[in-house]
Amino acid sequence: MEKLPNDQTDVRQMLTGRESAALGRRLFMRYIGATAAAGVALSACQNELVDPSARGAARAGDVIDLGDIGYDDIGVLNYAYALEQLEAAFYMQVIMTPYAGMNGYERSVLTEIRDHEIIHRELFKAALGGKAIPGLTPNFSSINFGSRAAVLGVARTFEAVGVSAYNGAGRLLKSADYLTLAGKIVSVEARHTSIISELLNPMTTSFAGDDIVNPGPASGLGEARKPEEVLALVRPFIQETINGRTQPQ
Amino acid sequence: MNLQNILNEIEKVDAEVYERLDHVSRRHVFQNLMKKAVLGVAPVAFGSILNKAYAQNSAVVEVLNFALTLEYLEAEFYNIGTGRAGFLTGEAMTTFMQIAKHENAHVALLKSALGGAAVAKPNFDFTAKGAFPTVFTSYQTFLAVAQAFEDTGVRAYKGQAGRLIPAPDILTVALQIHSVEALHAAKVRYLNGNKGWIVNSNGFPAAVYAGDDVVVQGGVNLVGLTGLSMERVTEAFDEPLTKEQVLAIVSPFLA
Numbered sequence: 001m002e003k004l005p006n007d008q009t010d011v012r013q014m015l016t017g018r019e020s021a022a023l024g025r026r027l028f029m030r031y032i033g034a035t036a037a038a039g040v041a042l043s044a045c046q047n048e049l050v051d052p053s054a055r056g057a058a059r060a061g062d063v064i065d066l067g068d069i070g071y072d073d074i075g076v077l078n079y080a081y082a083l084e085q086l087e088a089a090f091y092m093q094v095i096m097t098p099y100a101g102m103n104g105y106e107r108s109v110l111t112e113i114r115d116h117e118i119i120h121r122e123l124f125k126a127a128l129g130g131k132a133i134p135g136l137t138p139n140f141s142s143i144n145f146g147s148r149a150a151v152l153g154v155a156r157t158f159e160a161v162g163v164s165a166y167n168g169a170g171r172l173l174k175s176a177d178y179l180t181l182a183g184k185i186v187s188v189e190a191r192h193t194s195i196i197s198e199l200l201n202p203m204t205t206s207f208a209g210d211d212i213v214n215p216g217p218a219s220g221l222g223e224a225r226k227p228e229e230v231l232a233l234v235r236p237f238i239q240e241t242i243n244g245r246t247q248p249q
Numbered sequence: 250m251n252l253q254n255i256l257n258e259i260e261k262v263d264a265e266v267y268e269r270l271d272h273v274s275r276r277h278v279f280q281n282l283m284k285k286a287v288l289g290v291a292p293v294a295f296g297s298i299l300n301k302a303y304a305q306n307s308a309v310v311e312v313l314n315f316a317l318t319l320e321y322l323e324a325e326f327y328n329i330g331t332g333r334a335g336f337l338t339g340e341a342m343t344t345f346m347q348i349a350k351h352e353n354a355h356v357a358l359l360k361s362a363l364g365g366a367a368v369a370k371p372n373f374d375f376t377a378k379g380a381f382p383t384v385f386t387s388y389q390t391f392l393a394v395a396q397a398f399e400d401t402g403v404r405a406y407k408g409q410a411g412r413l414i415p416a417p418d419i420l421t422v423a424l425q426i427h428s429v430e431a432l433h434a435a436k437v438r439y440l441n442g443n444k445g446w447i448v449n450s451n452g453f454p455a456a457v458y459a460g461d462d463v464v465v466q467g468g469v470n471l472v473g474l475t476g477l478s479m480e481r482v483t484e485a486f487d488e489p490l491t492k493e494q495v496l497a498i499v500s501p502f503l504a
Contacts, residue, residue, distance in 0.1 A: 115477050116446070116485040122475050127467045167424045176411035181467055183407040183427065184486040188446055190431035195445040198436065203340040205347040208432040213351060218361055220354030221425035222432070 058134040058240045066133065066244030069172060069227045075244055076172050078133045079227055080182065081124035082242055083162055086234055088117035089138040090158060099148045106199060110155075113192050120185055137239040152200040159193040160212050162186075164223035165230040172227075172246075190222070309416045312409045314368045315492060316423065317359040319405055321370045322499060323398050324352040329375070330395075333385055341388065344440065345395070348433045355426055362419075372504035380501065392441045397457045399434035400447065401490065401498050404461075406430065408489035431487070446484040456498050461488045 058064055066082065067075035091114030098107065125132050144150040166186035173179045197206040214221045225233075227246050235242060327349035331337055337345055360367045375384045375394065383390045406427035413420035435445030443452075452458035464472045464482045471482045490498075 112444070112446075112481065112484065115481045119471055119475055119477060119482055119485040123466055123469060123471060126469045126474060163428050167421065167428055170410065170424045171417035171421050174414075176414060177467075179410050179414065180407065180489060183410050183424070184466070184488060186424070186428055187403045187407065187431035187434075187487040188485055190428040191435035191445045194432040194435035195439060198439055203343065205343060207344070207436040208347055208351065208429060213429050213432065215350065215354075217354055218357035220351035220358065220429055221422065222428040224421050224425050 058136055060137055060139075060239035062134075062240040064133050064136065064240045064242045066242060069169075069244040069246045071245070073173055073175050073178055074128065074131050076169050077124055077128055077178065078131070079169065079230075079244060080166070080185075081121065081128060081132060082136060082238075083165055083230070083234065084117055084121040084124055085136050086138060086237060087158055087162060088114065088121045089136075090140065090143075090155070090237075091117055093138075093140060093145055094151055094155070097145045099146055099151045101148060109195060109199070113155075113196075116188060116192070136242075139237055139239045142236065149200070152196055156193060156196045156200055159189055159196060160223065161225070161230060161233055162189045163193060164225040165227070167222060167224035168226050168230070308412050309419055310363065310366050312412050312423070313359055313363055313419070314366070315409065315495075316406065316426070317356065317363065317368060318371065319402055319495070319499065320352055320355040320359060322373060322502060323402065324349065324356050325370070325373055326375055326394070326398060327352055329385060330391055336385060336391075337388070341440065344436055348395075348437075351429055351433070355429075358422075358426075362422075373502055374504040375502060377501040392437065393453060396434070396437045396441050396443070396452070397454060397498070399430055399437050400452065401457050401495060402430040403427065403434050403487055404457075404490040405492075405495040407487060408491055408495070410489075444484070447487065448480050449483050454498070456494070459494070460490075463488055 064082070066078045069075040069079050091110060094110055095107070095114055102110075143154050163186055166182050166189065170179055170182060170186075173182065193212065194207040197209065200206065201209075212223060227244055231242055231244065327345050331342065331345050331349050376382050377384075377394075381390050381394055384394055385391065406423055410420065410423065410427075413423055438445050447458060447461050450458040450460065450462040462479070462483050463486065464470055464479055466486060471477075471485075472479055475482070
């Protein structure tokens, strides 16, 4: 395992400074370009994916309160914001430390997905304004970013869980505008699931497999999960502890 | 291949994957994630849920019948395509058999939910009054029409979601159908040589993609906010279509 360049601390300081989000990202992208050839360096960089423009970064061990998911649209939006932060951080890591044998098509697909997740994250952050939760710290220590099968397998799971989270959360939103907005996003997450499935298991039914779509003769339904189910699934991948209060569905 | 198998595959490729972990418990955490992901499709008594709710609200019946009409269209289209000897083979047959299974299931689900209020299946003309004369003889034409149907389906369900707020159980089911249409759409687009997501308002027929080139969401211009391109921002969101827009798209396919 190779080490990252020695200047990583300086880059990180730039990213967490006062630059605009766009400038911070540009620098970050340049940093990614410079280190792409360094190969996999998980332990060295896994803690550096805190959204550089987030409103105050959380710290490992903090408890983040999403508020009243199920009573309050702000809670639902923060729940979505947390999930989008996680997804964006995951794909940033994937592109920063590409798995062995990542070809040009795969890189372009995964880069586009990364950008979509960043856009979703930034939208929720902007929409929430002062009510946004802080930037979260991912914990990807259980993921082998050097392995194509591992990365695509986790990507498929994250996307499928994300879709199920939006499907389960739609009913909790009181505002039709927010419901429509969530609907605009969830279908793109499903598109991601499909294309990643195709990379992972080409020319099969995996794109809409029986493991993610109920194959029953009067079903054909995708997954829907309650927030507490989703939070239990993603908690191991976030250093802070994320909680939220929900009502029975 | 299910997700647990994928985990096993990971272990074959990278035998040390778990040794890299700080704690043995991580393995259990990860397996737990996979296991729950596999089991996430919860059994629901669809018919009884829907029947109970739709009786309270005629708007819900209207939305479900609108959805049923689209599902009839898709199901029959794929049933004909997959049933035509020698037309679809290999990956195409695998793909469209899976899609047909879901569309037929959606028809059965919606019909059982609506009971006596369900609209009858219309007669369809998949040439769209002669616009696509090779729809069941040319794979490229079939793919083009399939992509149009799937992307329309995604946008159509999205446009009706707000009307289902008073019936949360039905809203959830509609969202669960909606996300499956998006899974289909991306794979069909891939077979068609396109990206899985819609760029700007690019695509054919134009009416299917009209208005999908939106860069302002929730009052925020996301190109300005993120510094990313218009293409990337528009890919990240699927816009709704109104019922009228959807009917204009599908009406040529009604015989």
